[in-house]
Amino acid sequence: xxxxxxxxxxxxxxxxxxxxxxxxxxxxxxxxxxxxxxxxxxxxxxxxxxxxxxxxxxxxxxxxxxxxxxxxxxxxxxxxxxxxxxxxxxxxxxxxxxxxxxxxxxxxxxxxxxxxxxxxxxxxxxxxxxxxxxxxxxxxxxxxxxxxxxxxxxxxxxxxxxxxxxxxxxxxxxxxxxxxxxxxxxxx
Numbered sequence: 001x002x003x004x005x006x007x008x009x010x011x012x013x014x015x016x017x018x019x020x021x022x023x024x025x026x027x028x029x030x031x032x033x034x035x036x037x038x039x040x041x042x043x044x045x046x047x048x049x050x051x052x053x054x055x056x057x058x059x060x061x062x063x064x065x066x067x068x069x070x071x072x073x074x075x076x077x078x079x080x081x082x083x084x085x086x087x088x089x090x091x092x093x094x095x096x097x098x099x100x101x102x103x104x105x106x107x108x109x110x111x112x113x114x115x116x117x118x119x120x121x122x123x124x125x126x127x128x129x130x131x132x133x134x135x136x137x138x139x140x141x142x143x144x145x146x147x148x149x150x151x152x153x154x155x156x157x158x159x160x161x162x163x164x165x166x167x168x169x170x171x172x173x174x175x176x177x178x179x180x181x182x183x184x185x186x187x188x
Contacts, residue, residue, distance in 0.1 A: 025049035030084035109163040130168035137161040
């Protein structure tokens with residue numbers, strides 16, 4: 001089973017994204033609900049989580065990977081979701097969970113950044129999309145700072161902002177190089 005990211009077969013990168021991105025959003029969302037933070041600080045995560053769940057479901061459905069074994073996994077997921085929202089875990093475990101999302105976030109975004117820089121080709125990545133992601137992450141830094149002051153979430157969103165800006169910048173840079181090469185070929 002191969003997936004194509006950036007126009008290249010990256011089975012491991014897709015596994016990192018497809019399985020960890022919804023998990024990251026789930027942890028962030030439940031953590032912020034459990035801490036009773038205002039909805040405005042995490043409403044974007046709710047939409048991204050839903051989008052990723054639909055994406056993963058579609059991939060699994062199209063690959064005929066949905067079977068009877070998925071039901072127990074969904075039950076475990078639902079129980080864990082409920083336990084986090086009700087703050088049944090000690091704060092230390094909650095902090096470790098939210099800290100784990102930083103690793104997931106760093107891994108998925110770094111893989112994309114590495115592939116763009118390594119190949120010198122952003123493939124089908126959109127500079128506008130990554131600029132909007134950068135803006136959204138920066139807005140989350142501001143809302144987290146002003147509304148919650150949660151250092152774990154602040155470090156997570158700050159790192160996301162930096163990586164999103166790096167990916168957006170590399171896409172713009174390599175697209176310009178590609179455009180300059182095309183112009184030189186036309187002149188020749």
